[in-house]
Amino acid sequence: MGRLSVGQVQRAGAVISAMKDDPVSEGISHPDQSSDAIEGCRFENDRQLLEAIFEASPECIKIVAPDGRLVRMNPSGLGMVEAEPGAEVEGTMVLSLIAPEFRDAWQANHERVCKGERLMWTFDIIGLRGTRRRMETHAVPIRLLDGQTGQLSITRDITVPRENELKAARLAAIIASSDDAIVSKTLDGIVTTWNAGAEKIFGYTADEIIGQPITRIIPSELHYEEEEILARIRRGLHIDHFETVRLAKDGRRIDVSVTISPMRDKSGNLIGASKVGRDITERKHAEGLQQLLIGELNHRVKNTLATVQSIANQTVHRAKSPSDFAASFGGRLQSLAKTHSLLTQSTWQGAELSELIRDQLPFGDSEDERITCSGPLVMLNAQAALHLSLVLHELATNAIKHGALSDRRGRLSIRWMVRTETERKLVLQWQERGGPTVTVPQSRGFGTTLIEKSLEAHGGVTSIRYEAEGVTCEVILPLPETETSIGGSYHRPPTEGPQGVKGLKSSQQPNTVAGKRILVVDDEPLIAMDMVASLEDEGCEIVGPATTLRRALTLVETEDIDAALLDANLAGDPVDELAAVLVRRGIPFAFVSGYGREGLPQAYQQMPLIRKPFPRQRLIDVVREMVIQDSIVVPFRKTT
Template identity: 50%
Template structure:
């Protein structure tokens, strides 16, 4: 074997030679593996492939293959692809590189053909198509740019989030979407890219078409050419506005929780101190203190169900007064929709608990035939005000010498802390209480559009809604 033939045999790519008539004179092992068989040297012509096809799938005769054309026409055939079929039926696309072989006198003595297997290219093309589809359909921003900051690709996700189209942005500087006060970030990013370093989860802002600053999390990777040189950068940016909003909401919730816990502990401490001071026995203290804490607990259950944004007055009344019973026929509720903010709801819960406890122990709900009517309305004044009227009927006479207790003081101080008032008095057949609260930012139906909620509407007894003398004797 000549040195030249030994060199060809050692090559890892398919290569073979023919004489002037196209008879195969040599092929290496890579060529045999590519063809899937070993053609007969000296009798097989033009090409060792079992069968040949054009790229479009039409048959290609061996005498029309690039090697045959080169020998017949005395010229090299460049860039003409073909498909080889092996004996087992598998096919492989390839790019032949046939060249004439001449002796020292310049006479053609044969030809040599090097075959480039394009099977991997098809797989690469398929992979590139899949990657292109992923980039195109991604909800995230995916763009690429040169090291000088010129945008070279712009996907649909970038258009959706920032509003600019690919036609508008490709060829433009990346600084077009960077706020002026953040331009220094681009210098840092490019410096990192030149050093071949990847940047991950870098939170920043970019400008949308309408001028908005969009919160994004960037991942930036260097782009290399075939020689391994860094020629640009690819950026994947995820819209993190929802995460930012979630973080802010979490911070606000923690602050609010801290504030509420402190307030709640102060309230509990005050209730415990006053309950203990007024109690005549440990048992009385236990019952009164436990009841008030349970009232706070029920109010907080309502607030939690409303994500701590407040609760409606109807739910508060049903929890604190009706106590969730659907069979309580002696209590009636009537009034428009009112959504109370959390702080006011907790304070009003304590007031309603004190009134309801008194009604069940000493007032109208402590005797058969006693009734309780709770009506509320909203004033149409410049600063809307909620008025709640608590009217008991058929209640027993208060004990001689009864005076205001801790419940009365708790109600009045609680309402004062909420910026409201509570007037408590006793009429001929029961206790009456008028509570007034400034609504502020609370949600409510205006007087003109209010649709009344009614619970046990058949109870008709109502006391006239007039102010009471704060000095009236009471049993609370």
């Protein structure tokens, strides 16, 4: 084929270029408007040029007669309809290749083109092998050899681009509607996109943040994270979700889980990073609450076990025989169990006094006419309910064995009221009459001590009168100013305070603590009693025991103390202040707690810890280590 002039090339491509440059119908084009181009094609060189274009084009080029039959189709078109190369398709009805739902529209557009319009539209075809494709066609009228006007069209397969568009649209919809923050940024950390989820979480609009450095939402102490992230992204690394903290527009710190992926262009070059951030503040709060509840549960269980251990120790010392021990210990254990069941019903928020009394008295399956109870509704917090239940149990046990309830003619009256002259106080009177003649006990029993210590733990007092006609006991117990009260809760101590207080080394000194003055601080009277008994058996002098923070501080300031044993909190009050005073005065101390070290004041978590329940020897060993000065890592100076 000879060399073609520029004019020949221009004339040969006139039809195709006209169709591509003007894909949308802009009016009617009469057949004779293309006649110059058609006439030009009659020259041999132009004909050869058109033939080459027709054969080599990657797009489908076809000519369709007015009745919808194919006049001619190029090889690319044959491939699109899944015909064999070189197949004779002339005479095939185009509508047979069009998907049924697109046939009416295709026929209407074909007729318009044959009347002189130039159009572009899309439709689906179904190939001879059943493959469905989305097509985009650009059609112009063309005069055929028989003088009729047909359709010349260039059609391209847009299946993949359309699917990509749909994917992009779906992705854009997901990004727009996502509650997660979805953000993109450059390799220099400049924000380039910002979705509605990011606006909702962080408070910045897209206009406010796009073009700004991402460090705008990162706390200054965490800027190093962003530097590490960008370094990894530049190496093409994906960063799986990690948990961190970000800043909202209003200054709030937000817990987030972040996933970061590198972004590449079509050529595979790194151009930035995409971030997906999820607000996990509520989840973190729930996890913290869960840990709080687990810590509280652990504390309560261990405190209960330590109480049971103390009851066993104190009961066995005073039991006259194994059977006497079994009866006394079993009764006290049942008393605790009943109160635990009652508190569980209120999720340990407290117990109503009348229900507590009914649980601790021997009513059996029916009301005992010998017992009368009267008083207003009074809600006790969990700890007060536990201690008062033991008091009622001891009084009831004594009444059944020796007092009014040991005789059918006996009577028991329990009356209570709430006084509010200066502060709210519960005043409960236990009065027995009609039983055996009462005489004053010659010795002080464990029950009497338990009653007094249990009430002292809450600032209460008791008085017992042994009158000939019966026992009268009066209990006065301070109440909260509000009508109801919630039981003590786990407390996470503040982080402020001196750091670096160390624990104790193993002692190599003589095994003696006799004569040492030991402060005992615990709000569980039975546990305190057990510690006191163990220490006194070793010859220690006891300071206290103190059941409140205020009492403990007073004792530290006014008494000579060699060492102290502290509960981690007292009725919900932390002991940070008490620990600080002990350190300041040079008095060594150890914690006795149902909490682990995470529940101790943070500044003193390395101090010795005796975990409840504890063996007696562990208590003595820790005290011995504290009072032997040269075995302590951090020296304490004893007050003079």
